[in-house]
Amino acid sequence: MGRKESILLYSIEINSLSKSYGDFIAVDGIDLKVEKGKIFGFLGPNGAGKTTTMKMLTTLIPPSGGKMNILGIDGIKSPLEIRKKIGVVLQQPSYEPTLSVEKSLEKYGMMWNVEKKIRKNRVEELLISFDLADIRKKKNDDLSIGQRRRVQVAREFMHDMELLFLDEPTVGLDPSARRGLLDFIKGKVKDGLTIFFTTHILEEAEYLCDDIAIINKGKIIAVDTPADLKNKFGREKTIKIHVSEQKDMSSLLSGIPDCTVEHDSGTVLTVRSSQSEQVLQEILKILASNHVPVEDLSVVPTSLEEIFLSVVKNSNA
Structure with missing residues (x-):
């Protein structure tokens, strides 16, 4: 009974999760729980273990030890099941140079087998929500870095998902586009989506996140709400x-x-x-x-x- 309740409450549960590369320990036996329908901020300095942790949680790399349960699924035994239910926007740029903005969105919807009518409606909604309508016919190769980043994030919302991983999603965005993206994310969470979010911009974390974990040298050193972190340490x-x-x-x-x-x-x-x-x-x-x-x-x-x-x-x- 306890396990069933836990699955309903948490989108992510990890216990003693670790990752080593030879003698180097990138992630050192961390424990975390991320509630469903929440925005969870994962913060840390460069080299702290954030990206390695995210790659394990998204099943891109296997852990060296520990357990992880993603959306009620064993992340080590059934990685393909997890990939069907999550979205991932990594920090590295990813775009199709010769495709237009709207064709990129369309293609992504097709890859996820979104039916044609729904796909068409979502393209139009995302073009408006991400302020891309005026450049919908432009090729990705002709876009600015910030515009490409908006396309990269927008296309992830072409498909249905229960959990979204966002690794530095606002890199390259101007303040107006950044706030627009954060508000869009907030709206999606109200619809039940869970988001695992990394950023170096602490104002973003404070504005967006329900809970925050701070990692350093592969270890979790603090977990709490932004307000309670302030009360505890500030x-x-x-x-x-x-x-x-x-x-x-x-x-x-x-x-x-x-x-x-x-x-x-x-x-x-x-x-x-x-x-x-x-x-x-x-x-x-x-x-x-x-x-x-x-x-x-x-x-x-x-x-x-x-x-x-x-x-x-x-x-x-």
């Missing part, structure tokens, strides 16, 4: 204060506990603290007693990017 806040006089702020504030002055230009003061409210009150008292007028101030929460860098740095220590 207690520090940044205080920025603009004053109207040139002063040695570092010396003035040296006695305040839990107060790290990161930048002091004389008129701009940047402080980090996990006790931001108390520290700010102390700073304002000191500035007032020294007759230093404050022009502007702000307290900024720690960003997901700062947390990512901190978690990775601590795992390397």
